[in-house]
Amino acid sequence: MSLSPSSSGTASSSASSTAAANTASSGSVAGTWTVGSGSVVGYRVNEVLLGQNAAAVGRTTSVTGHLTIAGTTATAASFSVPMATVHSDKSQRDSQFDGRIMDVSQYPTGTFTLTSPIDLAPLPSAGAVKSYTAHGKLTLHGTTRAVTFTLTAERTGSQIKVAGDIPVLFSDYNIQNPSFAGFVTTQDHGVLEFLLVFSKAS
Numbered sequence: 001m002s003l004s005p006s007s008s009g010t011a012s013s014s015a016s017s018t019a020a021a022n023t024a025s026s027g028s029v030a031g032t033w034t035v036g037s038g039s040v041v042g043y044r045v046n047e048v049l050l051g052q053n054a055a056a057v058g059r060t061t062s063v064t065g066h067l068t069i070a071g072t073t074a075t076a077a078s079f080s081v082p083m084a085t086v087h088s089d090k091s092q093r094d095s096q097f098d099g100r101i102m103d104v105s106q107y108p109t110g111t112f113t114l115t116s117p118i119d120l121a122p123l124p125s126a127g128a129v130k131s132y133t134a135h136g137k138l139t140l141h142g143t144t145r146a147v148t149f150t151l152t153a154e155r156t157g158s159q160i161k162v163a164g165d166i167p168v169l170f171s172d173y174n175i176q177n178p179s180f181a182g183f184v185t186t187q188d189h190g191v192l193e194f195l196l197v198f199s200k201a202s
Helices: 014-026 091-101
Strands: 031-035 040-049 052-060 064-070 073-082 109-114 129-140 143-156 159-169 184-186 189-200
Touching: 052 091, 064 189, 129 159
Parallel strands: none
Antiparallel strands: 031 064, 031 189, 040 052, 040 184, 040 189, 064 073, 073 109, 109 129, 129 143, 143 159, 159 189
8 A cells, every 4th residue: 555644554543633623724834844753755666576476665764854835835845764764574675675775884865855846725625635746856876866746745733744656767776676586576666655744843
């Protein structure tokens, strides 16, 4: 399952969200927001493991970032993760990820930076999920590429939740194909998935 603003594992309880919804729906979103608890970034790659189709999934909750909104326009945004904190359900996969695939000791951080403003108007009501097109730069494995993708955003209580999937062609970032002879075969691309939970900076 892809990450989404309403993912049960990261969303606030419906009770607390409903309690604060009226305040959020009428309040201004302008200002600086910071990534906080409940945020998740990771990867998803389709693979054939010992003859069986599967999806390799790695996740980290060690996410930092910010979002700046002027009026109803997102003027700046970024997030970053320490690549060594991305883990899957298999230690052998994680060892390959940290070593020959992503070389996290040499390239310790993955980052995304928004490069074009996003017009949020008209602002959706609290609890409504709206889609936007984002343009930015993604840095993985020491290589930076321009990316364009669709993200979704939702205001719940005092938070803004932003989710998206960024396609990643391994060769674009000089990332070695994760395939491991005789054991696992993967596609030549994957997806970077993220769910960012922003709170208004005090």
